[in-house]
Amino acid sequence: MMDRTDRHCRYLLRLLGPEMLLYTEMVVGQAVLHGDQQRHLGYDPVEHPLALQLGGSDPQILAEAAVAGAERGYDEINLNIGCPSDRVQSGEFGACLMDQPARVADCVSAIRERVAVPVTIKSRIGIDDKDDYAFLGDFVASLSEAGVDTFIVHARKAILAGLSPAENRTIPPLRYERVYQLKQDFPHLHISINGGIRTTADALSHLQHVDGVMIGRQAYADPFWLSELHAAIFGTESLQSRDGIVRQMADYAAKAMSEGARLNHVTRHMLGLYAGQRGARAWRRFLSQEVHKPDAGPELLVDSLRFVT
């Protein structure tokens, strides 16, 4: 998620779910080629398994960007065919490309010629009035022929004109059964479902029908929940406590700061860690206020624990 799942956020998420697959924010292909590569592609080895999500529609640019990602050791290249923002549409990428499967297939082929890691697709179930199941099925069939065997489907359509990106994550209704149908019709493909999954029970129930669940907003709002979800799915009991996570993040923050990050870059992703717990509000307030003081260092995180223990 843009402005959310940067490397600092992913480090936190990895502590909570050792085996889950993590995704970067969407990085535009051009930015990888012409921007600060360390900023766009840098990560900590503990983040594996880690997918690089790219945005774009130029096969050569995407292929070059994917090569840069693969050279840095990303485990998967994911193409974003689901983002509905105006900025993205003017650049001809994101959700509007669901209507141009041949072009997406060209992008996939160009990438697959250059990198060995899997190339996967994140899409919606449709766009605007192209929202019947046949449209989705044709899209998946075309891309499957181009060699894609993993699809992550946000189970609502995108409305390209008139809705903001945020509205496009709430207003079009969720149609999970469309994604279940995909799995039935393409049993050899790996199909993951995304959109509105907020509880362990939700996730387990989806897993009766599809191969994977992708969690966005709830993972950010209540990251500690991921340790429960992880235990339920992977069967490994979590040994983590919230306080333990805070202490490990203090060590991580020290390292990140020695490499140029500011403390706030790390702590801003942690504010949901005590969601629903006693003292959470005071803890959040302390952290949000103190972190901006000039002498704020990683020990602030350990100090913050007095509000919640």
Ligand SMILES: Cc1cc2nc3c(=O)[nH]c(=O)nc-3n(C[C@H](O)[C@H](O)[C@H](O)COP(=O)(O)O)c2cc1C
């Ligand atoms: C702030 C924000 C940024 C997002 N950025 C991306 C992105 O970069 N790439 C992407 O595929 N989806 C992005 N999304 C969409 C989410 O990945 C997800 O598809 C959507 O929020 C629905 O899932 P959820 O209900 O679990 O959040 C973003 C969502 C939010 C809230």
